[in-house]
Each structure stands twice: as C-alpha cells, then as structure tokens.
Amino acid sequence: MPARWEPSIRIVASPNRRRTVSARVVDGVLELRVPAGMPQAERQEWAERMRARLERRLRRARPTDTRLEERARALNRRHFDGRLHWTSIAFADQTSRWGSCTYAAGVIRISMRAAGLPDWVLDYLLVHELAHLEVPHHGPDFWALVNRYPLTERARGYLIALDHQAGRADSDTPED
Ligand SMILES: [Zn+2]
Numbered sequence: 001m002p003a004r005w006e007p008s009i010r011i012v013a014s015p016n017r018r019r020t021v022s023a024r025v026v027d028g029v030l031e032l033r034v035p036a037g038m039p040q041a042e043r044q045e046w047a048e049r050m051r052a053r054l055e056r057r058l059r060r061a062r063p064t065d066t067r068l069e070e071r072a073r074a075l076n077r078r079h080f081d082g083r084l085h086w087t088s089i090a091f092a093d094q095t096s097r098w099g100s101c102t103y104a105a106g107v108i109r110i111s112m113r114a115a116g117l118p119d120w121v122l123d124y125l126l127v128h129e130l131a132h133l134e135v136p137h138h139g140p141d142f143w144a145l146v147n148r149y150p151l152t153e154r155a156r157g158y159l160i161a162l163d164h165q166a167g168r169a170d171s172d173t174p175e176d
Contacts, residue, residue: 005055005087007104009047013038023050028104030054055087065090068110071119072126079148084133089126091115098159099125101132108133124155 007030017035024031030051034043068089076084087106091114094100099110108129114122124146131145146152 004085005051005106006085007051009051011043011047021046021050023054025054025105028102068108068126071123072108072130075123075127075130075149079127080130080134080145084130086130086133089129099129101129101136103132103136106133118158120151121155121158124149124152124159127152 007028009030011032011034013036014033015036022033032047032050072089076082086108089108091112092109094111098114101108110125114125127149128146131142135142
C-alpha cells in the first residue's frame with residue numbers, strides 16, 4: 001500500500017456559507033470552503049474527512065501498476081533512503097513524454113511506450129519522476145538527486161538516441 005496522500009490544506013472561511021463544506025484540489029493544495037462561524041476543531045475534522053474522501057477517489061480513479069510500484073519501492077530504498085511517498089504510479093497512454101509527476105498530488109505516470117525499455121532505462125525514468133516528488137524543477141538540486149542512480153547519463157543518452165531514431169527529436173525526453 002502506498003503511503004497516505006497528504007496534500008497541503010488551505011481552509012477558506014466564507015461568510016456566505018451557512019452549513020455546507022466544499023473541497024477541491026487546486027494546484028495540489030486541498031482547498032476547503034467552510035462557513036465563517038465554524039469552530040477551529042470542526043474545521044480540522046472536516047479537513048481530514050475531505051482529505052480521506054479525495055484520497056479514496058484518487059486511488060480508485062488511478063489504479064497502481066504492480067511492476068512499476070515494486071521497482072519504485074526498491075529505487076526509493078536504494079537511492080532516496082526510503083523517504084519518498086507517492087499516491088500512485090502507473091503506466092499511462094501518453095505519447096509526448098516518457099513520464100510525468102504531479103508533484104503535490106504524488107501521482108507518477110510512465111508512458112506505455114516505456115514498458116518495452118530495458119529495466120535499467122525504465123529505472124532511470126522512475127528515478128527521474130521520483131526525484132520530482134521532492135524537487136519539481138530541473139535545477140542542480142534535482143540532478144544531484146537523480147544522479148544517485150549511477151546509470152543516469154547512459155539512460156539519458158539511450159533515450160535521446162531512441163527519440164532521434166523515431167523522429168521525435170523535439171520531445172522532452174531527458175527533462176520530463
Ligand atoms: Zn522532469
């Protein structure tokens with residue numbers, strides 16, 4: 001089981017609201033709208049209730065792929081001291097990018113076309129997206145994390161060559 005989904009939570013008190021509470025995710029932040037008169041303790045209860053509800057919905061909507069999940073766990077232990085947490089990791093039918101990470105929601109997607117790659121290249125893609133759980137951008141901090149995987153440079157070269165072969169020189173292989 002992946003770890004708990006723990007988004008940042010923003011509570012907005014609305015003077016127009018009398019009883020109902022609503023919740024939505026905005027840029028990875030769980031935003032709750034509550035009546036202005038609601039006591040603090042009750043706001044916190046609602047925040048947890050809505051978090052749990054959205055987490056269940058997220059898990060149902062995005063099934064976890066076992067192979068990716070197992071590899072990601074091993075990579076997490078080996079290169080990140082096991083400290084990373086995510087909501088779901090799965091193959092997805094995305095053609096323009098090899099992988100993506102919805103940073104705040106902890107959702108990682110790997111392109112279906114990566115399913116046929118050698119394990120060591122797939123592992124690089126996973127390490128890349130896992131590193132995004134901690135660093136959303138591609139700065140030096142990010143690459144310092146990714147380079148803990150010793151085959152990073154070789155895997156990037158492999159993917160660039162593959163993209164050129166396929167005439168996809170413009171896809172953002174090494175970046176996303
Ligand atoms: Zn990236």
